[in-house]
Amino acid sequence: MKLFDAALGALALLSATTALAAPDKGVEIVDKGKGYSFEYNYPGVIRQFPALEAKMLSEKDVQLAELKEWGAEWATENPDRAADTDMQLQINWRTVADLPRFLSLTIDEWSYTGGAHGSWGRGSLIWDKKSATEIKPLALFTSNEAFDKIVQTPFCDKLDIERSKKRDGEKVDRSQTDDWMQACPKPSELTVILGSSNGRTFNRLAIYAGIYSVGPYVEGDYEIDLPVNAKLLGAVKPAYRSYFTLSPTGSKKR
Structure with missing residues (x-):
């Protein structure tokens, strides 16, 4: 969870959906509404592979829609709780290796869906540039x-x-x-x-x-x-x- 402390602080300052892009900073998508807060980041290199970016954004849309549903339920059931107890989801993609044929990535996910503390984990995938397909390591x-x-x-x-x-x-x-x-x-x-x-x-x-x-x-x-x-x-x-x-x-x- 400490990996995302800085992100949590920044997220609390934002109240509207934003999308930022820069060659060196990649893409940051932030969405904060009633009962939920969401952050999704991926490196700029992803934009070189449209099929990969489309896959990631499609998954992002599903995760955000689900989080909004949870957030609405949370806000209804806990009207007096402070905003920092909203349903939270933060996803950060990172480039591990950018090789001539393969792109190796990790995904770090931190979430809070109620209870005493949040949860986090890490996944990985390899993108085959030649076939434009995902490969499990x-x-x-x-x-x-x-x-x-x-x-x-x-x-x-x-x-x-x-x-x-x-x-x-x-x-x-x-x-x-x-x-x-x-x-x-x-x-x-x-x-x-x-x-x-x-x-x-x-x-x-x-x-x-x-x-x-x-x-x-x-x-x-x-x-x-x-x-x-x-x-x-x-x-x-x-x-x-x-x-x-x-x-x-x-x-x-x-």
Whole structure:
């Protein structure tokens, strides 16, 4: 939620729907009405791909319409509540890698729909510039099982280190598979993010675990960076293998 603190402050100052566009700042859409507030952002590079932009704006329209319905119900049921308890939705698209053929994106979503606190999460997609179609990151690999077989152990090892830090050094025992706070999920069940440090090929990998997926709300989310190594390259579908290279050593940039 802290990722959106600044956005929340700015959103409170706006009372009408606005759409802004600039080459370096991308597009910002803000809509605030009775019982709801909405913010939707995406980078300027998206405008180079009309099919992708149309897809995103169509999804935005559906989300905004649903939020307005919730907001109307909220305002009717809670007429005396302050404006800062309105139904809120903020969506921010970010460019992770812009390669000659592929555009790798993440989407961060923060929402408040009542209760003690808001909720947030992260998704990802790859846009194939050549075919003008969306590709799920895992679709570039031969199978989810092949991906998990290679990534599972290093992902879980790093995740447990980070979970232990947030738990004041408490050891995580992932052999307790019936305890979701100790167990380690399959990476393919989480958000897979492909990045690049050279602007030409995918050579970075991250696995994102959202709130409540591997620990309690207070721990927040986790994003674990992993290298693209020879084993992982072997699990890439032959048609996409030329678009991957080994991770450079000593660099953590996605």
